[in-house]
Amino acid sequence: MISFDDILEKKIRTGSYQFKTLGIIGLVEFCDGIEYAYMSILVAIIQKEWELNQQQIASLGSSFLLGMVIGNCICAFITDIIGRKTTFTIFTGLSVFLIYFTSICTSYNQMITLRLMFGIVFGTSYPLGYVFISEVTEPRYRGRFGYSMGVLFVIGKIYLAFLCIFYLNDFTSGNWRGLIRVNGIPVAISFILSLFFLKETVRYYLNSREYKVAFDLIDSTIQENQREPEILTEEEKQGLMNWQEKQIQINQEQELNKFGILSQNYKYITIKIWILYILANLQNMSIYLLMPFLFANNNSNLSSMLFMFILELIFALLLYVFIDDPNIGGRKMVIGYSSLILVLANASLYIFREHILFFGLLLIKLACRALFSTLGLVCCESYPLQLRAQGTAIAFGIGKTASIPSPFFLFPLFYLDPYLPFALMSVLSIIMIITNCLIGEDKTMKPLESHKEE
Template sequence: MISFDDILEQKIKTGRYQFKTLVIIGLVEFCDGIEYAYMSILVAIIKKEWELNQQQIAYLGSSFLLGMVIGNCICAFLTDIIGRKTTFTIFTGLSVFLIYFTSICTSYNQMITLRLLFGIVFGTSYPLGYVFITEITEPKYRGRFGYSMGVLFVIGKIYLAFLCILYLEDFTTGNWRGLIRVNAIPVAISFIFSLFFLKETARFYLNQRKYEVAFDQIDTTIEENLKVQGILTEEEKQGLINWQEKQIQINQEQELNKFGILSQDYRYITLRIWILYILANLQNMSIYLLMPFLFASNNSNLNSMLYMFILELIFALLLYVVIDDPNIGGRKMVIGYSSLILVLANASLYFFRQQILFIGLLLIKLACRALFSTLGLVCCESYPLQLRSQGTAIAFGIGKTSSIPSPFILFPLFYIDPYLPFAVMSVLQIVMIIINHMIQDDKTMKPLESHKQD
């Protein structure tokens, strides 16, 4: 038998096909970075412009998070039915229309609905990008390609910071409608490219038993990458069929269709990943909801946000170098070090407050960036193909579900003491260190799918 990872390493290799796919998927990730960073700024501006109360701004933040949970559920099951490419193209196209309608929104109720719908689109496309990239890349480069999504996410935030300087006066006033319209351009480009240049993954076709389609896809990919006629031999084709049939048999024995990610072999890693995502999302929301208000109270200008995003990018590029090195980086080590930084940064913010505001928030942002990029890889690497989109998307959804009530928790704590939320987060991140230590398997530079006997 021969696995798809063997074909990927020996014949397909890494080249134009993977980089082209990364650019198309990455454009949406770039826009997701814009949208996620803009969420907190938009809330602060609308609060002042529309004279919203504390409860209304909490609902505004929660509607987006609820939409993300719904989108995660859609991604979990729809992508295994209609495919990765089709799902990506549909929801990328929808996001273009939603950006436009948001730019002409005139009422609070309309904005709540649009934030909910945009959350659904964002929640569907965000985990799908990680699934797509991990399924087409070699084990030795999988971490870097996956982490490139996080780098593009940060670049999107830097792009947003420049737009904020151009369109906004400060964190609470400015032409937010014009800013939104400009953001539709890269999404529209990604949608058009996905229609004509994005291919479905060969792993998806193999799992659907569409073997001839998968073989044709593999042949054209070899030709695209190596500029040679790299036709699979009959022996290789039969080896792939035998391997995939064995994988399907194992999945049936494990009753994956019945229990899914909670089947006996996957339930414990699933629960641990869920806890890590819950804690990471709670920490992330403390930044995105409170940062504009903290900067405003500290009389910081929009340049502070730009400097923070630039430093975040530098950190992301450094981590990109070591993410696939099990001796220096590796998935568990990145999560462990990030959790420790969060414990220390949150505690320092609570005790030293405005004296270290910029440095404290920066450290939290850097650690969160490392966490989310690495957790996305851990999800994709922890499940077989039949469960990959389900496991990844539901983990994202579970994390976001915990974030839905966070505005109703963080803002009351913030109004008691602006730095009290960080004291709470410092304690919670200790739990993350413990859970990460309990995860046994680290698939850094290992095959994405393998049978137990292998």
């Protein structure tokens, strides 16, 4: 028998196919970075321009999060039915229309509906990117390719910061409609490219038992990467079929169709991943909801945000170097170090307050960036193909579900004491460290799928 990871390493290898896929998927990740960073700025601007109260601005933030949870559920259950490529193309196209309608929105009720719908689109495409990339890359490069999306996410935020300087006057006023329209251009490009150049993953066809389609795709990918007609042999095709049939049999014995990610073999890792995602999302929301208000209170200008995003990018590039090295980094080490940084940075912000505002927020952002990029990989590596989209998307959804009410307690804490939310986050980060220690096998540079005897 021979697994698809063996085919990837020995015949397909890494080449233009993977980089083209990363380029198309990553462009949406770039746009997601724009949207996620813009969420907090838009809320601050809308609050002033439309004279919204505390309850209304909290509802705007929560509607986007609720949409993301719905989108995560959509991704979890339709991706394995209609395919990765089809799901990606449909929801990328929808995002183009939503961006346009948001730019002409004239009322609070319209805006909250559009934020909900955009959250659905964002929530579907975001976890799908990690699933897509993990399924097309070699084990030794999987972490770097997956983490590249996190780098593109940060570049998207830097792009937004430049646009903010051009379109906005400060954190609470400016031409936000023009800014939204410009942000729609990269999404439209990604949608067009996905229609013509993005391919379905081989693993999806194998799991669906569409072996002829899978073999043809493998042959064309080998030729695209290697520029030579080294196609699969009949022996390799039969070996791959035998391996996949055994994998399907194992999944049936484990009753994956009945219990899914809560089946006996996966329920404990699922619960641990959920805890990490819940705490990471609460931390992330504290930054994106409160940062514009903290900067405004501290009389900081838009260039402060740009500088922070640039430093975040430098850190992301450094982490890219050792994300796939189990001796230096590895998934568990990155999560552990990031959690420790969150404990110290949040506690320091609460104690020293505006004196270390920029530095404290920067450390939290860097740790969150490392956490989310690494957790996305951990999700994809923890489940077999049949559960990969479900496990990854539901973990994203669980994390977002827990953060939906966060505006309703973060803002009251903020108005009581602007730095009180960080004291809470410091305590919660200790739980992240403990949970990470309980995670079992680290699959850094290991095959994505393997049988126990392998």
